[in-house]
Amino acid sequence: MPRPLAANSSMPDVPFQRIVIVGLGLMGGSIAKALRSRGFAGSLVGVVVDAQAVRRLRSAAKYWRISLTCEPEPALRNADLVLLATPPQIALRQLPELVRHISATGMVSDVASIKTPVAQLGRQLLGDRFIPGHPVVGGEKTGFAAARKNLYQGARVILTPLPEQAPAALDAVCGFWQCLGATVSQMTPEAHDQALAATSHLPHLLAFAYMAGLADQVPALRDLAGGGLRDFSRIAASDPDLWTAILSENRSAVVQHLKALQENLDTVRQMLAGDDTRTLKAFLKQGRACRQQFQFPPLTY
Amino acid sequence: MPRPLAANSSMPDVPFQRIVIVGLGLMGGSIAKALRSRGFAGSLVGVVVDAQAVRRLRSAAKYWRISLTCEPEPALRNADLVLLATPPQIALRQLPELVRHISATGMVSDVASIKTPVAQLGRQLLGDRFIPGHPVVGGEKTGFAAARKNLYQGARVILTPLPEQAPAALDAVCGFWQCLGATVSQMTPEAHDQALAATSHLPHLLAFAYMAGLADQVPALRDLAGGGLRDFSRIAASDPDLWTAILSENRSAVVQHLKALQENLDTVRQMLAGDDTRTLKAFLKQGRACRQQFQFPPLTY
Known part of the structure; x- marks a missing residue:
């Protein structure tokens, strides 16, 4: 396993400093590995399903300098970006509960392959602080072990923001994905x-x-x-x-x-x-x- | 391009010494490269469509020690194995003409993905000297340049001989494919x-x-x-x-x-x-x- 770059200073381009990733499977795990391998030095919290998952992933998470938790409330309060990387049906169930703990300035994004229902719910709960996204990559293998630090390198990420989206927030999420090597484009959730x-x-x-x-x-x-x-x-x-x-x-x-x-x-x-x-x-x-x-x-x- | 093994003596296992391959595309070209890279020292003739193809492939064929021709009669007369490696519709057209020149002891096999019509025609023209075969490998790329010396390594080859097939001839064709690293099985052309x-x-x-x-x-x-x-x-x-x-x-x-x-x-x-x-x-x-x-x-x- 390649050692992630040791980094004393934050990677200059990542426009967030305190990132919470909900779900450390193929998609979320690959985001975490990509961030660390590119020198991201900010706080990185991985939210997993239960204490057993915390134990199971402990050593891998330590290697990648991810703080693991199954009780995300404190991390959510401090996060400037919360990334929902659970399967879409679970993300839809989790979002209302998560939103209760996210600060009024925290941005939220996701990686679901289906955008209309997630975008609708996110819009309802978070307004333009929710920027739905879909990296058009993946694989049939699942779990943190299958996650790859280069999964998003050269990948396409589609963002499906509101028409009235504040440009600063959109730029930040866009910049986030570009830092991981992706090409970002926009369309409506329905399209x-x-x-x-x-x-x-x-x-x-x-x-x-x-x-x-x-x-x-x-x-x-x-x-x-x-x-x-x-x-x-x-x-x-x-x-x-x-x-x-x-x-x-x-x-x-x-x-x-x-x-x-x-x-x-x-x-x-x-x-x-x-x-x-x-x-x-x-x-x-x-x-x-x-x-x-x-x-x-x-x-x- | 890896240099094929120089070989002073024939590869011991190949049960044929004078092999003619009709068609030097992905399938036929890979057979030729596989034979030479495994040390086959016998005669290897590649039959191509016309003089232009002879010119086009000349240097690659020299590298792999393949005698190129678009006038196969003399080679067919001397061959102990003729392998038809043209697309099935072409193989069906070529077979009657080729058979006129093949010696009474020459074996014939093929690589077509469809076996019933080829097996019927071969049986009619050559009796049990025709042993139809299908290596279950391939690729969307075509031509001698796409041919790979390891295409048949670990591949499955299905032979569809007559029920009354003489075992010696069948064993020889089976042994031929095994020399190229394939696993051979048998079934009827219809199955x-x-x-x-x-x-x-x-x-x-x-x-x-x-x-x-x-x-x-x-x-x-x-x-x-x-x-x-x-x-x-x-x-x-x-x-x-x-x-x-x-x-x-x-x-x-x-x-x-x-x-x-x-x-x-x-x-x-x-x-x-x-x-x-x-x-x-x-x-x-x-x-x-x-x-x-x-x-x-x-x-x-």
Whole structure:
């Protein structure tokens, strides 16, 4: 494990000094590791679920100079940035309770893959002190051990602030992510959820559904898959609790994209059944050409 | 580029001394590189499409000690193994012509992803001197430059011989692949194509179809995809000509699996539309559990 940089002075760019991260899984843990490995010298508190989690993570947290707690009230009162990094359904439950303890100047952000419900609740509870965010990175592995100090390096982070958002607060959260190496952009929560249904949520659902559909053929098929199915289905190894929540919260957009896909598949089936290779080839070419236009994050594993 | 091992004596295990590889793309090129890098000292002829291809590949072929030709007759007459490594639709066209020049003791094998039509034709033309094979590896990159000497290391190769296959010939082709580091198994061509429809052909079709379905939303979505869609759709970067041929040749099995998937997606859409999170979660868990039972090849990139 690489030693985080020892830092006597704060990293100049991080626009917060007392940061509380609620949830030290892949996303929150990677924020903490990224901050420390880039020399952040401010206070860093990690909020975990219970005393058992405090014990379990104690030595790793000490290594990364994270103060661990399952009783976050004092830290919340002092924080200038609280980052919610729990799964979206848990974040939605936690937010009202957390808000009771956050100071009137503390900013709050989050990392949920679905933005409309979180943005609505945050706006209601915190006004423009809540700046919803979504780093478009992740992985099927979970937990602090899977967290990586370079997870956000080169990543895209989408912020979905209020239209009337005070620019100083927005700039600060934006600067925070830029310090971790991310590229930040903005859109409305609704546009975010509509887009991510197509670029992330439905692909996850399809990967899960594809593998579930093979359930009764596993003994015959398990040794006959190559790298194609391995990569196609990698996201089916993701956390079913998390993905149930994301898919449920964004079900209207996901259903809409799924319907379009189903019509698409009807057309494809007709091409195949009629052995219309000319149309099929044009269709495959369109798929490949479309993929070439996407800007995917670089492979990091 | 790593230097292939210099070898004064033949690699002891390769059961052939004069090998002709028809097609020096990813598959055929990787066989040639694997043979030379493992010390194969026998004769190795690479058959390419025309004089221009001979010129283009000349220096790379010299490096790997491959004799290049676009006029394969003399080499075919002397070969004790001819490996067809062209795309299946081309291999089907080439085989009758090639067979006219192959000696009565020469063995023939191939690497096509679809086995029934190739096996039928090979059987008809060569009897049990044709042993159809399919290495369950590949990649979306094509051409000799993309070929890798370790492509078959740890890979699975499926042979689909006749039931009445002479064991010596089968053992020789099996031994050939084992020399390249592969694990060899056997099944009928029909069982192979049925299984591969599920583990490879339909996933490719879905990846292409998914990306084709996003064609009119590219400007809005191209910067909003993470590693999930990147890996899910990697195989949509594959060669449309090759995949049109595979899907067309195996359309009956692919359509059958596609129908089952479409029913599956209808069910999923109902779960989502009704926000039946309990059933949805069980379904996602089933997909994840099913994937965990698969033996995928290791990541090599």
